[in-house]
Amino acid sequence: MPVLGFGAGTFGGQGPLFSAWGDTGVAQAQRMIDLCLEAGVNLFDTADVYSDGASEEILGQALQGAASR
Structure with missing residues (x-):
């Protein structure tokens, strides 16, 4: 378990x-x-109830392509 999450x-x-x-x-x-990601954070907390699922969608958009960076 990471020490720090977001x-x-x-x-x-x-x-x-x-x-x-x-x-x-x-x-x-x-x-x-x-x-x-620059700081090494690799634990992101979200849930489908956060903003009726908008949180997961926005996090997904923000992480899109992160593996190639």
Whole structure:
């Protein structure tokens, strides 16, 4: 288990609960994920309930192509 992980609960910011936490869009999420990968983070927490699934979709878009970087 990694010592450090990154939570993607603010990605999307949809719905009454998650919009109160933040509204991280794709471009900002991409920058955050890039910084995480550069720092060696390899544990990303997300769930289908975060912003009604938008968090997983945005995280997937941000990670797309990461294996080739």
